[in-house]
Amino acid sequence: MSERVVPPTARQRRRPTKQGVVLSEELIVGTALRLIEEHGADALSVRRLGRALGADPSSLYRYFRHTDDLMLAVADELIGRTLRTWRPTGDWVADLRDLGLRMHAGALAHPRAATLAAHRVTGRAHEIRAVESILGVLRRAGFPDREAVRIYHAFVDQALAFGALDSAGTALPRAAREAETQVWRTTYGRLPAETHPHIAATARHLVATMRVSSYPAALDLFLTAARTHLGQLRARTGASRPH
Amino acid sequence: MSERVVPPTARQRRRPTKQGVVLSEELIVGTALRLIEEHGADALSVRRLGRALGADPSSLYRYFRHTDDLMLAVADELIGRTLRTWRPTGDWVADLRDLGLRMHAGALAHPRAATLAAHRVTGRAHEIRAVESILGVLRRAGFPDREAVRIYHAFVDQALAFGALDSAGTALPRAAREAETQVWRTTYGRLPAETHPHIAATARHLVATMRVSSYPAALDLFLTAARTHLGQLRARTGASRPH
């Protein structure tokens, strides 16, 4: 049993399942994504995935060493779909804003998968392409290498983190989500000014704002700060804009 | 069996377990926190918790309807501990930085609880106190109500989102985490400059930076942008610093 998994390229004897399905890494990943979308993140288990595929659960271990491996593959597929239509224009602030909003939207479109995949490094093709692109945008903008990496890291993590956070919100059962807005409206909306002056003064805005994602605001603050930072770097080194 | 759980106030017949322990909500929550701290996030299961308490697992269902309930109670306790020692000094940037780092650290110390609680509004005492305090800091700094709420929202969500993201990282089994740094070192560290110029140029920094949380960097960028924003507001309205 020393090694159960075979690299996808070397795979050749593709024998169909008892139920007539020919397995493949792509089919498995695709089915996993579909399962997550349709029945929630908890619906993804090796056994259920096997059932959905028409194969014995243990067959999957011929393709992935363990569940973690499978999740990485799913995550990479998500990254690929998110980036497929992104085209940098040369305006780095606009490009990053666009990309950030895309990542966030992608996460919201696949809430369960995003929650599971946000914190992993896949080291797979799609991810590598993404890293290269974003670093390119930042370095062309004029950030020195160390700063480019710092900004890159914070940017990506922010997008992933907010994506996961907001995903988790939308993934809540309907009743729970309505209960939340109700908490804002009643509990916070009715605190007396004597005991809670600041909440009372802003209650109107709180109720209106708290059910909308704060990511766009956070992203704009982030980009503002990054631009300011770049300006200071340029001023200090006396460098002009490249190209 | 209509309702198994009894409100804590109504609890009266405190019979010890077979092993002589007298259960209580506080004891259970405390033990759960201890378990998480000592043996990692996935050491917390109903059965293990029961064993650690010296009680049958099913006894816990007299105190919490299900594991989620227990985790929320743990999270609430966490909020309390995080805020207990925070004292605003009057320097709003320093205060918010301090609070953000505290929230992040608290999340890291209790990954499972943080992940679960990040996207919920409890409307409970600790949370209300936190909202009032932060809004107070921002309004005293001079932000008008609408802006104070916007900044508040983004600030809190950023802290929670990064907390949950980084928590998920530390909650990973040891092997998986080492695999991640290995991916950065080998996969990304060895890409040729011809195909991936930007990654190759910054590989050194990538390897060093990516295993550290980017939250402090993101937080500083956030605060920088907020300060800039406040300055612009002041300039536009010609208002001076209050007090």
Added chain:
DNA sequence: ACCTTATGACAACACCGTTGACCTGTTAAG
């Protein structure tokens, strides 16, 4: 001292990921 009943214990259910042993159709070599 007795009754009620809150609360702990037990046993069972339906899941989960993972693995070792087995079986069989595909494929490449002769």
Added chain:
DNA sequence: CTTAACAGGTCAACGGTGTTGTCATAAGGT
């Protein structure tokens, strides 16, 4: 065209999980 190797699908089992229906018993009020 035959045949032998072995990739890859299947089966059964292990030890874990959360949860619940039922039972028994000791605590507390009377």
